[in-house]
Ligand SMILES: Nc1ncnc2c1ncn2[C@@H]1O[C@H](COP(=O)(O)OP(=O)(O)O)[C@@H](O)[C@H]1O
């Protein structure tokens with residue numbers, strides 16, 4: 001069955017108000033007391049058995065955060081968040097350290113199974129190892145780190161990665177086991193003082209993934225993290241740090257879901273990427289946090305800071321995102337093109353339906369010579385949603401020969417939604433060449449009728465046309481995610497027509 | 499029972515009546531031509547039969563094998579065997595023609611409660627049909643109608659007609675924008691699909707097309723009505739004398 005068809009089948013089986021990942025897992029959890037104070041920060045640090053330097057780092061961030069105010073420049077509206085009314089730490093019990101999958105609460109494993117996440121290595125491979133040189137994507141290995149509320153519950157394929165010299169583990173573990181690496185890189189791309197949410201994250205982050213790829217190593221498999229918010233009134237503040245040393249390569253995927261709840265939940269993550277000389281990092285996200293119901297009640301507030309530093313010459317960082325979830329998305333995965341001849345890419349599909357609000361885009365900061373960047377953004381707005389692309393491209397005085405190409409396309413479905421494009425361009429040297437293209441169109445009635453005349457239902461037709469519209473970006477995703485993303489796109493558009 | 503019965507059809511677009519009581523009966527195996535000047539309502543009729551939104555039917559009936567077509571969603575009509583070859587086929591960027599054909603074919607089969615085609619069966623069928631229409635496989639990998647020439651777009655319509663095997667084919671101005679060679683290929687494709695089980699309604703402004711697709715019945719439409727019907731010689735008569743004589747009759 002072709003993916004589109006499968007998508008369509010899926011859409012048909014789902015009611016408008018039914019978010020597929022909206023179940024809750026019944027497990028006991030260990031929580032920090034509600035609210036935020038130095039004590040909360042100490043509590044988290046202690047739970048994680050952190051060294052003193054880490055606690056200091058957090059406390060500094062916390063004190064800084066107290067002096068900051070929430071940003072208001074994004075085109076999103078939401079009631080004021082009471083930061084004292086949240087839990088900042090929640091761990092599934094029993095909290096003894098897990099060393100293998102068998103020690104994980106079966107309820108949690110079941111949750112991941114429902115989500116379709118291949119935690120069990122055996123299941124993933126169907127018991128068959130790919131032959132050397134075999135390129136069957138269906139059998140490709142993916143190492144998974146799964147973060148449940150505030151803690152990482154399982155990392156697969158650890159041994160095999162270790163053989164290659166790749167470190168892939170929960171960041172809480174890396175802080176204890178590789179303090180020299182963490183201390184060197186943490187906050188080096190997104191400083192603790194960077195912005196309100198990043199600073200908050202620095203104070204209270206609980207877990208996330210850590211990746212280090214040594215010089216010259218091509219990571220032997222895709223690395224992947226799945227984030228899941230389960231607890232009520234709990235913020236999720238994960239922190240991801242990926243370092244690709246000289247001449248190395250890594251592809252990393254991230255997926256997110258949350259239960260369906262009436263209240264809004266806060267998610268404020270920080271992701272830092274560092275690429276040294278000739279290294280390449282490919283970072284892909286399929287974000288499907290609960291978007292709220294058809295009346296706009298509930299849903300995740302997704303306030304995320306993602307930034308990559310092309311620190312070395314000829315390094316490359318590529319962000320690909322498929323954003324379908326969250327009530328509010330505030331997210332600008334960016335690249336600092338510091339090394340000469342380094343390059344950055346941003347490929348984005350942002351879909352909003354119902355009452356969702358998306359303000360997303362990227363920043364490409366050209367500092368080195370002959371740096372290049374490419375931005376392809378596809379925004380799709382349906383229902384009563386608002387979808388904004390916000391992008392910044394700058395070239396520093398020394399960034400001679402900087403090049404950027406930006407193409408922003410927006411597609412409107414219906415007439416109660418909005419799409420907005422806000423590009424900022426600053427070239428401080430005359431040799432920079434920046435190209436910008438933008439289009440906004442309504443989904444064509446004639447195209448939909450053509451499809452329907454050939455037997456597709458109205459909803460199938462919308463799914464097909466939208467999947468065509470975003471194809472350039474979908475092609476950037478690793479195969480396994482592309483298929484999943486394609487389904488997700490159609491599902492998230494259900495109820496957008498008629 | 500007639501395959502298609504249009505009875506006293508009245509249609510409005512944006513408060514203006516376009517069809518003022520149109521009647522037409524088409525039986526299985528027949529090829530009907532509908533001729534008429536621009537603006538006489540030919541495309542409107544084809545759109546209403548296919549179920550395009552935006553038209554208000556204020557009177558009359560359309561029966562398809564005795565079933566009320568106006569009660570059915572347009573995709574259901576397609577599944578029942580109503581096919582409209584568009585005058586201006588649209589482009590669908592990013593959707594490979596092959597994917598589109600397969601999605602549509604399986605959607606129709608599913609709606610009829612039939613099993614979906616397996617990949618090899620589907621590919622075999624497409625290859626067979628596209629070969630007879632001179633459609634290179636390469637074209638099927640491109641986005642639906644994206645960058646296709648006028649002739650390629652029309653051949654793609656005929657390809658779909660051949661693949662979906664509808665029982666009623668309505669061809670709206672199939673000859674528009676085609677040179678003689680392209681017209682001949684498309685018309686040969688259509689002729690190959692003539693069968694005792696299938697009816698065709700060929701809409702055209704010019705008699706030229708009817709040299710290639712020879713009709714059994716010719717209707718002349720003017721100002722939203724059928725004003726004259728006859729055999730294929732009526733088309734030649736029109737060619738000689740023009741539509742002016744019918745303008746008053748309407
Ligand atoms: N969407 C529309 N809105 C307004 N008027 C329309 C629309 N579609 C068709 N018409 C009018 O209906 C009449 C018949 O048009 P049409 O069916 O396209 O004729 P034909 O195909 O015979 O040239 C014309 O006067 C045309 O202007």
Ligand SMILES: [Mg+2]
Pocket residue numbers: 540541542585671
């Ligand atoms: Mg017409």
